[in-house]
Amino acid sequence: MAESRIAVYGAIAANVAIAATKFTVAAFTGSSAMVSEGVHSLVDSGNGGLLLVGLSRSQRAATAQHPFGYGKELYFWSLIVAVLIFGLGGGVSMYEGILHMREPTALQDPFWNYVVLGCAAVFEGISFTIAWRQFSRQRGDTPFWKALHASKDPANYTVLAEDSAALAGLAIAAAGIFLSHHLQMPALDGAASVLIGLLLAGVAVLLISESRGLLVGEGVAPETAAAIRAIVREEAGVRDTGPVRSMYIGADEVLMTLDVVFEPETPASDTASAIERIEKSIGERFPKIRRIYIEGRSA
Numbered sequence: 001m002a003e004s005r006i007a008v009y010g011a012i013a014a015n016v017a018i019a020a021t022k023f024t025v026a027a028f029t030g031s032s033a034m035v036s037e038g039v040h041s042l043v044d045s046g047n048g049g050l051l052l053v054g055l056s057r058s059q060r061a062a063t064a065q066h067p068f069g070y071g072k073e074l075y076f077w078s079l080i081v082a083v084l085i086f087g088l089g090g091g092v093s094m095y096e097g098i099l100h101m102r103e104p105t106a107l108q109d110p111f112w113n114y115v116v117l118g119c120a121a122v123f124e125g126i127s128f129t130i131a132w133r134q135f136s137r138q139r140g141d142t143p144f145w146k147a148l149h150a151s152k153d154p155a156n157y158t159v160l161a162e163d164s165a166a167l168a169g170l171a172i173a174a175a176g177i178f179l180s181h182h183l184q185m186p187a188l189d190g191a192a193s194v195l196i197g198l199l200l201a202g203v204a205v206l207l208i209s210e211s212r213g214l215l216v217g218e219g220v221a222p223e224t225a226a227a228i229r230a231i232v233r234e235e236a237g238v239r240d241t242g243p244v245r246s247m248y249i250g251a252d253e254v255l256m257t258l259d260v261v262f263e264p265e266t267p268a269s270d271t272a273s274a275i276e277r278i279e280k281s282i283g284e285r286f287p288k289i290r291r292i293y294i295e296g297r298s299a
Helices: 002-029 032-058 073-102 111-139 144-150 154-182 187-215 222-233 268-285
Strands: 238-241 245-250 253-262 289-298
Touching: 002 032, 002 111, 002 154, 032 073, 032 111, 032 154, 032 187, 073 154, 073 187, 111 144, 111 154, 154 187, 222 238, 222 253, 222 268, 253 268, 268 289
Parallel strands: 253 289
Antiparallel strands: 238 253, 245 253
């Protein structure tokens, strides 16, 4: 979790500075795309704060009413972040762009827009690099897209997605400003704003999908479940196993239950010892599976 906080702090610091600069320049140049970029950075700053809230609340100790802890708080707040990206980031950017396309206003001097976009690209690049390094440490040798889907730490992949969208948005804004000014077509600046909004909405939909899966009780991957059953069947006296029932209750914590069927002649003491060994083997191979409940019965 400490590494996740580093990525979030880096993103907040970059976005606060960038948002203030973008809005200032937008006020002087009248660029719609720059307003959208300012809104984008402002929303990302607020989102970083919400992710920190989620990280903090998810680490509270278990209580009688929440015996498995508050790990899912992080999933809830990451869902709120995704909704804000969709509504405020994507919605406001598209609205601003449509208004500018309906009533286009020529840019006065695009020079400072380019300066701000260049500085923003540097800061966003630094934030992206921090998030990428944290994510790379977590995924190890796992292919990128597989690791992204398999990651259950919303703080890291949300910052990574936001920074990726921010860098792409900067490129779109720069292109819109350039074409609008050189072709004398102010509406293109508004069109760039709409594209930025669509980009943010697309990223938000992906994040909402990931958060939804975790909130409704996503379990371990099928290959992990198959490996667990294989571990169980290696134990002497085991005849069969039931399905692996699991659920992520935090970014680094999984709850798992399993029924194990032993041979009829297996003594109760041997059954208890076998279950202990199975639990130990599963925990050693899959450290995130911290709460293991196995029920043994005779065939």
